[in-house]
Amino acid sequence: MTIKEALTEAAKTLVSSDSCVLDSEVLLAFVLNKNRSYFRAWPDELLTTEKLDRFQQLVEQRQKGQPIAYLVGEREFWSRRFIVxxxxxxxxxxxxxxxxxxxxxxxxxxxxxxxxxxxxxxxxxxxxxxxxxxxxxxxxxxxxxxxxxxxxxxxxxxxxxxxxxxxxxxxxxxxxxxxxxxxxxxxxxxxxxxxxxxxxxxxxxxxxxxxxxxxxxxxxxxxxxxxxxxxxxxxxxxxxxxxxxxxxxxxxxxxxxxxxxxxxxxxxxxxxxxxxx
Structure with a gap:
């Protein structure tokens, strides 16, 4: 599955969230250790099975309501990243x-x-x-x-x-x-x-x-x-x-x-x- 396909599928899974696209991108950026801008440059890059499985697990947890900050282990405050x-x-x-x-x-x-x-x-x-x-x-x-x-x-x-x-x-x-x-x-x-x-x-x-x-x-x-x-x-x-x-x-x-x-x-x-x- 490509980056674009994975994000599209995740956004559909998280459709009940007001920020389903953003949530999907934040979670995939965390899994790949990339900035979200990377997805614009390389939408057709194929994900490894390991990365895709990890991403889908996080999407499932997010669907159940788990906060994004807890899933990725950090949150921005006053333009700085803090571990949570x-x-x-x-x-x-x-x-x-x-x-x-x-x-x-x-x-x-x-x-x-x-x-x-x-x-x-x-x-x-x-x-x-x-x-x-x-x-x-x-x-x-x-x-x-x-x-x-x-x-x-x-x-x-x-x-x-x-x-x-x-x-x-x-x-x-x-x-x-x-x-x-x-x-x-x-x-x-x-x-x-x-x-x-x-x-x-x-x-x-x-x-x-x-x-x-x-x-x-x-x-x-x-x-x-x-x-x-x-x-x-x-x-x-x-x-x-x-x-x-x-x-x-x-x-x-x-x-x-x-x-x-x-x-x-x-x-x-x-x-x-x-x-x-």
Whole structure:
């Protein structure tokens, strides 16, 4: 079977996906270790039996709903490739908003300290460490498997201004004060129907779901964060698009001032910032 024939057949198999052609090309590019542009140049190249079998296996897994990122073992975030596994959330474009806000708040050559709570793949922390080379970044997670992925990503991107810590939120954080605490914590309500759709079905529930209408971890972090922030230190959350007012109220309840909302590319309030007075 040629490359063109294999891609055509795969796209038909994945017709229920909104991105069946792209999915097919990404999977075949992974199997062949080629860029997708290669398919335009060599559509009539014959696939070996081994490569075709591997490709068809991945297409079958994708048909069953397995996320592309888990099948190929990586996802792009802020124009960089990050290793992912089923032990971490898949980095999403919405989360890049946190990087944009940090760029609006700090100069790229500024010296400041960051604590990333629930780092997962390390995408946020490593991106900040690369974008702000004079920053000191601490990234923590309660999952040892997640930390192993984050450390692989840091090694892959040759990051030197970052340290990793296993901790249940602030539990084992040293007695240090930071300029910025940043977090994309679990914030989905346990009975949210979206958990039964798309990639969420396969991602670690511990990184997605929070009790008390999705606010438990947000409140836990907010209630303790001031003890780990410098004067005028900042706390920045990603949260659900309908939780903006609730998160703002939480921040103000625990004494944070100058709260600000930030919208994602769809115009939804997706992040909220507070300042320790």
């Amino acid at each position: 596994s089923k032990d971490v959330l898949i980095p999403r474009p919405d989360t890049e908003l946190l990087i944009e806000i940090t760029h609006e708040t700090f100069a790229t050559d500024q010296h400041f300290s960051v604590l990333d709570l629930g780092t997962g793949s390390g995408a946020i922390a490593i991106t900040l460490a690369l974008e702000f080379p004079n920053a000191s970044v601490t990234a923590l997670d309660n999952s040892q498997k997640a930390l192993a992925i984050a450390e692989k990503n840091a090694l892959q991107h040759k990051v030197h201004n970052i340290q990793f810590l296993r901790s249940d939120w602030f539990e084992t954080v040293p007695n240090t004060r930071f300029d910025l605490i940043i977090s994309n914590p679990p914030y989905i309500c346990p009975n949210d129907p979206h958990l039964l759709e798309g990639d969420l079905r396969f991602e670690p529930s511990s990184a997605l779901i929070a009790q008390h209408e999705g606010l438990q971890d947000l409140e836990h972090i907010t209630s303790q964060a001031k003890s780990f922030l410098k004067h005028n230190g900042l706390i920045l959350f990603e949260h659900g698009f309908q939780q903006g007012t609730l998160v703002k109220n939480l921040l103000e309840l625990y004494g944070f001032k100058s709260t600000q909302h930030f919208q994602d590319i769809q115009g939804h309030v997706r992040a909220t910032l507070g300042t320790k007075p």
